[in-house]
Amino acid sequence: MADPTKKLKKPDVKIVMLGDMNVGKTSLLHRYTERKFKDTVSTVGGAFFLKQWGPYNISIWDTAGREQFHGLGSMYCRGAAAVILTYDMTSWQSYVELEDRFLSLTDTANADCIFAIVGNKADLTDSHAQASNPEGEEGTEPARLSLSSSSLQRKQVNREDAMALYGRVLLYKGLDQKACLPAESMCFETSAKTAYNVDVLFETVFDLVVPSILKKRSEGESSTVDLEAPSTGKRTKAGCCA
Ligand SMILES: Nc1nc2c(ncn2[C@@H]2O[C@H](COP(=O)(O)OP(=O)(O)OP(=O)(O)O)[C@@H](O)[C@H]2O)c(=O)[nH]1
Numbered sequence: 001m002a003d004p005t006k007k008l009k010k011p012d013v014k015i016v017m018l019g020d021m022n023v024g025k026t027s028l029l030h031r032y033t034e035r036k037f038k039d040t041v042s043t044v045g046g047a048f049f050l051k052q053w054g055p056y057n058i059s060i061w062d063t064a065g066r067e068q069f070h071g072l073g074s075m076y077c078r079g080a081a082a083v084i085l086t087y088d089m090t091s092w093q094s095y096v097e098l099e100d101r102f103l104s105l106t107d108t109a110n111a112d113c114i115f116a117i118v119g120n121k122a123d124l125t126d127s128h129a130q131a132s133n134p135e136g137e138e139g140t141e142p143a144r145l146s147l148s149s150s151s152l153q154r155k156q157v158n159r160e161d162a163m164a165l166y167g168r169v170l171l172y173k174g175l176d177q178k179a180c181l182p183a184e185s186m187c188f189e190t191s192a193k194t195a196y197n198v199d200v201l202f203e204t205v206f207d208l209v210v211p212s213i214l215k216k217r218s219e220g221e222s223s224t225v226d227l228e229a230p231s232t233g234k235r236t237k238a239g240c241c242a
């Protein structure tokens with residue numbers, strides 16, 4: 001008889017981060033999971049992080065934006081309940097790439113996949129500096145981390161552009177805009193550096209994928225992996241899959 005202790009809890013749901021290299025996908029995940037902004041190296045292949053969200057187990061996949069890893073993207077998106085499309089607010093090109101290069105990778109995601117559009121590096125933009133509290137917002141790092149006004153860059157992608165992209169994503173997926181979550185609540189401007197909006201982003205998405213977990217459970221999918229059952233797939237190193 002199989003030993004019940006040899007059963008591993010498998011993630012209830014998968015969230016995938018997509019976007020061009022250098023937009024800050026890994027930094028956003030570090031900020032959320034480790035509460036800090038630290039040096040990164042460009043991601044190779046992909047890596048995942050497990051988050052316990054109430055009684056649920058969520059895996060968040062950080063993918064490589066570099067062109068050479070592009071072929072892996074659709075594999076990472078397979079069965080995803082949510083995709084976080086990330087661009088750099090100071091790079092119009094990174095916004096364009098989301099539609100040109102990354103959107104088609106989501107063809108393998110769940111039919112009812114949720115999309116969030118995220119403009120990162122808000123701290124680099126002049127509009128953010130004007131809008132933010134000079135004493136530092138609650139839950140963010142101190143103002144000493146923000147840049148001097150001479151280092152600020154022009155915001156190249158506006159929130160309206162992000163909301164328009166959200167509409168085109170729904171169109172691409174053949175989804176009825178009226179039946180989907182509104183663009184205002186699914187487009188975020190963040191800063192992994194100052195922590196601006198980072199918790200809100202991830203926690204909004206976590207809450208939104210809960211119904212898809214419940215649906216999966218009601219369809220009777222097992223929530224554990226039997227380590228003694230013969231496996232046909234190849235094992236990958238925990239936390240890293242290149
Ligand atoms: N100022 C600022 N810099 C950021 C922010 N987020 C990331 N960066 C910087 O942008 C660079 C790229 O960040 P990464 O998180 O490695 O980017 P990535 O999207 O994971 O890149 P790939 O792994 O190559 O796809 C690093 O130098 C980060 O320090 C941010 O919010 N503000």
Ligand SMILES: [Mg+2]
Nearest residue numbers: 025026042043
């Ligand atoms: Mg990365």
